Structures are given as C-alpha cells and as structure tokens.
Amino acid sequence: MSNFPFQRLQVDLAALISRSPAGQRLPSEPDLAKQLGVSRATLREAMRSFETQGLIRRRQGSGTFVVGKTQVMESGLEVLESLESIAKRLGLKVSVSDLSIEATVADEELAKMLNVPLGENLTRVRRVVHTDERPVAYLVDILPATFLGSKDLPADFHGSVLDFLLGRGDALKTSRANVSAIGATPEVAKALQIQRGDVLLHFYSQLFDERGKVVDYSLSYSIPGYFHFHIVRRVKIV
Amino acid sequence: MSNFPFQRLQVDLAALISRSPAGQRLPSEPDLAKQLGVSRATLREAMRSFETQGLIRRRQGSGTFVVGKTQVMESGLEVLESLESIAKRLGLKVSVSDLSIEATVADEELAKMLNVPLGENLTRVRRVVHTDERPVAYLVDILPATFLGSKDLPADFHGSVLDFLLGRGDALKTSRANVSAIGATPEVAKALQIQRGDVLLHFYSQLFDERGKVVDYSLSYSIPGYFHFHIVRRVKIV
DNA sequence: AAACTTGAAGTTGTCAGACAACTACGCAGT
DNA sequence: ACTGCGTAGTTGTCTGACAACTTCAAGTTT
The missing domain is CATH 1.10.10.10 (Winged helix-like DNA-binding domain superfamily/Winged helix DNA-binding domain)
Structure with missing residues (x-):
C-alpha cells in the first residue's frame, strides 16, 4: 500500500x-x-x-x-487550473453559457498541435464564461475523439474539460501555454458581446499526459482585467 | 573554496x-x-x-x-531573461532606440509597486526595441534612485536594466510578472509607430532581490507575433 | 518453434549512524 | 553595558548496507 x-x-x-x-x-x-x-x-x-x-x-x-x-507561486500561471477553479478560490461567481460539444476532424493546424494525422476524428468543446452577468472569456478545447468522445461527457457537465479529465483520473502532467494578445475575431466578438478588434488576452496551450502525448489543444480568449494572471520567474538556473 | x-x-x-x-x-x-x-x-x-x-x-x-x-522549461517565461538575451539566443538582430534615462519621483502607483514612500527619488529608463528595422517592444524600468542613479549607467549602456544589474553582481532572485493585453496608449503608439488602440501584449512585473525587497518595477508593451512567450504549467503540486 | 520460468546482474529506493560545519544563545569576564 | 567564548542544537555531508525493481539472457515447458 x-x-x-x-x-x-x-x-x-x-x-x-x-x-x-x-x-x-x-x-x-x-x-x-x-x-x-x-x-x-x-x-x-x-x-x-x-x-x-x-x-x-x-x-x-x-x-x-x-x-x-508573497513570493510563492502556487496561485500563478505555473500551476494549471481551470478558470472555474480559480474563480471558486477567489470567491467569484461564474457561470457558463453557449456550451457546445461537436465532432470534427483535424485540419492542418490541429493535426500539428495535437500530433495526429490529418482528418483524425476530434471532439471540440466550446463555452463562454460569465461573471457578474458579463461574458469575460471564450474557451475552446479540442481533443482526439479516441480520448474524449462527444458522448463521454456527463449530463451535468459544467464546462471545464480539464476538471473533467482530472476527475476521470487521467494521468495528466504538464501544459505548455503560449501567451499572446489578439484583436477579437467576429466569432469571438459575438460570443463575448464586444466589438471586432477589441483587445483580448489569448492563451493557446497543449496539455500533455505523463507519457508526453498531447491530449488536449486549448484556446482561450479573455477580456483583460477580470482575471489577473501572474508568473513567478526565476533569475537563474539554480 | x-x-x-x-x-x-x-x-x-x-x-x-x-x-x-x-x-x-x-x-x-x-x-x-x-x-x-x-x-x-x-x-x-x-x-x-x-x-x-x-x-x-x-x-x-x-x-x-x-x-x-519538448517539455522543458528553460526557454519559457519561467526564467527571467532580457529581450536582448532572448533575441541573441534565437539569432535575431535587435537594436535599441529612444533610450532615455530620467530622474523622477514616486506617485501613488509607483510607491505601491516599489514599496517606497510617496515622493521617493526614482530613476526611470525607457527604450524601444527594434528587430528587422521595425519597433516591436516598448520597455520601461523604474528603480529607486538609491539603487540605481541616473549616473550609474555606463556610457555604452545598451538598454537592458536587468542585464546591467546582473552584470553588476546584484543578488537578484525572482520576478513576479503580470500578463495582460492592452490597447496602445498615445505614448506607446507613437514609440512603436502603430495606431492608438492597436493590440499589445503587456507585462508589468516586480523584480525582487534575495531579501524580498523590490528593486525594479518594469513595464513592457510588445507587438504580438514577434516573440513567442510560453509557460510550462504543472498539473499538480507533486 | 514459441511461450513461459527462472535467475543473475545492474539500477534506484530507503535506511541507520556518524561526524563536520555552522548558528544562536546564554554566561562569565571585563 | 559590552565582549568573548563555549555549548547545545541545527543543517550539510559521508559511508555502508540492504530492499525493491527492471532488464535480459539462459533454461524449461508447451
């Protein structure tokens, strides 16, 4: 034991x-x-x-x-955590709308990011996160269908793919997140009820399991100011 | 020894x-x-x-x-590194323009971020980083004058306050960086030769020495796409 | 011939005890 | 009040040993 x-x-x-x-x-x-x-x-x-x-x-x-x-990292970006989990810890109320779960296939970009063949069957989960009755983030997860099928999600699925995978007991290890800024595309602008071109903070990341396989490609678009993301950076290797 | x-x-x-x-x-x-x-x-x-x-x-x-x-962090945001150092490692040519070094005093925001009294004497270093003949980032460092005076910088100072402090042998430890997105203000837009409101990736961070004292408050505004910032995030504590 | 079993060699995991290097603190002496 | 010093307590390092596990090859069985 x-x-x-x-x-x-x-x-x-x-x-x-x-x-x-x-x-x-x-x-x-x-x-x-x-x-x-x-x-x-x-x-x-x-x-x-x-x-x-x-x-x-x-x-x-x-x-x-x-x-x-003060200088401890455990609440920063170093630790992968769902928006729902962050909000809960901060005492914020969040809700999810426009949840959609669809089957799709891998185009060139997705095949590259998920490390799968072109045309592979995928599952795409999209949702909008609200706080204080205002949409603040638009999230998209894309996973191989072999890993998460459209019908694997329970009826009470509340939106966080990460929390679901963790709850299922999957052996996840790390996530490689890229951070950028972007102007809202029409699709995102509509979901977040903002103007096209408005400023958004953009993360796109790959989630790895313990064997180094990519199990989730995730995109997030959030309106600046509602969440504070910080990183503790080391000066040297030691 | x-x-x-x-x-x-x-x-x-x-x-x-x-x-x-x-x-x-x-x-x-x-x-x-x-x-x-x-x-x-x-x-x-x-x-x-x-x-x-x-x-x-x-x-x-x-x-x-x-x-x-693939999943190693040493080139990500976890390690504090100057833009010049990153560019050098990637084989990019960068140059600095509009370098200005001024004395100023702490307003409310600066006093809070640097943890000094209102009105404290400060040194502000501003610069624009170019690559391929195009401005890509606007950087501002603010430090207590007791820590870095306007005249402490050498004649051949090339712009990176971090590299200078490290070269001087200061015992720096960590940096707490906040990441956000922002539309260009007139000041920044002019420096970067872009339109007001254009999308920028924005970092603002505090640099700590080994005793936990704030020695540098740093602001950076960079045009998305020229540098790729990534973070490796752990799923769990262990 | 193929599949399974066994064993040995090599590796990391853990333990126990010992001593060195260093720090904090009280006490004696000035 | 101050200085110097010793002592107890703490982390740093070393040595040697054994346990648990992996790998692979040789032998055995099917």
Whole structure:
C-alpha cells in the first residue's frame, strides 16, 4: 500500500508546509523524520524538492523555515487550473453559457498541435464564461475523439474539460501555454458581446499526459482585467 | 573554496544534463557520485531537485534519463531573461532606440509597486526595441534612485536594466510578472509607430532581490507575433 | 518453434549512524 | 553595558548496507 515512502512523505510534508504560517520554523530534520516515519535521508530529498519549488528555505545551523506566500507561486500561471477553479478560490461567481460539444476532424493546424494525422476524428468543446452577468472569456478545447468522445461527457457537465479529465483520473502532467494578445475575431466578438478588434488576452496551450502525448489543444480568449494572471520567474538556473 | 559540494554539484550536473541529448541515460548513481566527487546521498538530493524541475526522470531498477526538451522549461517565461538575451539566443538582430534615462519621483502607483514612500527619488529608463528595422517592444524600468542613479549607467549602456544589474553582481532572485493585453496608449503608439488602440501584449512585473525587497518595477508593451512567450504549467503540486 | 520460468546482474529506493560545519544563545569576564 | 567564548542544537555531508525493481539472457515447458 504505502510502499512508497517518498510519495506519502511528499503529501504529508506539503500539508504541513501549507498549513504553517509564513516564517514558521519547522521541526528539526531528525524530529520530522521520526514524526513522519521515514529516514533522514529520504526526508532531506523531499526537503530539497520543496526548496527547489521555493516553498521553504533552509539555513545550516539555524533551521528550516516556511517562506512567505508573497513570493510563492502556487496561485500563478505555473500551476494549471481551470478558470472555474480559480474563480471558486477567489470567491467569484461564474457561470457558463453557449456550451457546445461537436465532432470534427483535424485540419492542418490541429493535426500539428495535437500530433495526429490529418482528418483524425476530434471532439471540440466550446463555452463562454460569465461573471457578474458579463461574458469575460471564450474557451475552446479540442481533443482526439479516441480520448474524449462527444458522448463521454456527463449530463451535468459544467464546462471545464480539464476538471473533467482530472476527475476521470487521467494521468495528466504538464501544459505548455503560449501567451499572446489578439484583436477579437467576429466569432469571438459575438460570443463575448464586444466589438471586432477589441483587445483580448489569448492563451493557446497543449496539455500533455505523463507519457508526453498531447491530449488536449486549448484556446482561450479573455477580456483583460477580470482575471489577473501572474508568473513567478526565476533569475537563474539554480 | 569549493566548500559547498551541493552547489558545485548542481552546476556540474546541470552542465552534464544540458549537453546530453533527450532520452540519454545517465551513468548510475554510484558511478556518477564517484565521478563528480560527492557521496551518493548528496548526489541524490541534487537529482531530486532536477527531477522536480522536470529535467530528468528516474525509474527504479532501470536508470535515470534526460527528458526531452519538448517539455522543458528553460526557454519559457519561467526564467527571467532580457529581450536582448532572448533575441541573441534565437539569432535575431535587435537594436535599441529612444533610450532615455530620467530622474523622477514616486506617485501613488509607483510607491505601491516599489514599496517606497510617496515622493521617493526614482530613476526611470525607457527604450524601444527594434528587430528587422521595425519597433516591436516598448520597455520601461523604474528603480529607486538609491539603487540605481541616473549616473550609474555606463556610457555604452545598451538598454537592458536587468542585464546591467546582473552584470553588476546584484543578488537578484525572482520576478513576479503580470500578463495582460492592452490597447496602445498615445505614448506607446507613437514609440512603436502603430495606431492608438492597436493590440499589445503587456507585462508589468516586480523584480525582487534575495531579501524580498523590490528593486525594479518594469513595464513592457510588445507587438504580438514577434516573440513567442510560453509557460510550462504543472498539473499538480507533486 | 514459441511461450513461459527462472535467475543473475545492474539500477534506484530507503535506511541507520556518524561526524563536520555552522548558528544562536546564554554566561562569565571585563 | 559590552565582549568573548563555549555549548547545545541545527543543517550539510559521508559511508555502508540492504530492499525493491527492471532488464535480459539462459533454461524449461508447451
């Protein structure tokens, strides 16, 4: 069962860190190791991992401290999260309209981005996200039909393909998102009830599973100002 | 001098990984430890760190492998890099025009973003970046005058405040960048030779030193399409 | 001949204990 | 009040060992 000390440890340690206030000092390594039921070497590997992520800071002779959330990344673009999930965490009310789920086939662009043959059967999910009775984002997901068929979605599907895939237990790993700015096309302008050419923030991204296969090509168009996207950037490799 | 095995190891290992082709298998841990002059425990901490960064993948009983650059972050927005540095790496020729360095004082917005009192003396650096004889980005840096005075910049200053600070040896750590889209204001439109209201990708970011102090507030306005900004996003904490 | 079983060699995962290097803090001495 | 110093406590590193897993080839069975 828990024959994976490191994974279990990582979960426990993440829980401990996340519920500790900024600047809090953690127990000493020997104590923590005993408390969490692993050796000090294994604990130190997990500590090094969290240090790499910038969540803790260690000082020889002094101790290990939880770093302030000011410069912590966990709410930025580094972590893939659905708009619905972000809004929920921020206490915003969002709703979805114009949800459409269609079958389509791969054209040149889609074949390239999804790494599938031309003409491959695909499923396209489109939706508009509203907040405060105003449309703020237009989202399109395109997936291979072998991965998500039009009829795989439940009746109460609320719009987020990402949340659905995660809930289904798919082993997703990373997403490669490109960020750009664009003027609204007629299709997008109509959906968002804005003028053609109005300024939009545009993400287009590929979602990879753990084997490196592309499982979702996603496009998003959002009206600036309603969501704040930020990134914590490292200065150097180390 | 090299009384810091881990730091030295991290550099050596990064070099080894970066010059290895994707999928390449690394030597076994005992061999590598001997070769790099550290114990296996220390080596494993470094390995765990690189695994956390997604640069390598380890499989028990099988070995450690360099992961394909397809999903590697080192060229994305996760790493703070000047436009000049990016362009150089991509083989593009860029030039700078309209470079201006002025003294100013903190208004409400600047005081908030730089975390200084109202009226504090500041230095503002503005410039336009060209490629292929066309302006593509308008950049503004604002710093406390105590940190960078108007006369601290050398005669051959080529425009990148970040590169200058790094070259000066300042201990910079991270940058918190906000990404948005915006229509060109008259000032920016004039600098970039575009129409008012044209679509621009807009970053505004705070640069922190290692003590968490804000040392630079930076604004950038770039014409979409000339640079591709991407982010690798993790699906989960682990 | 093909499929399955077994075993050995090599790899990463984990553990225990020890010592070095460093920090914080109280205490004695000035 | 200040300085210097020692001591306890912390993280940094090393050594050696064994467990768990993967791979592959040789042997066995079907």
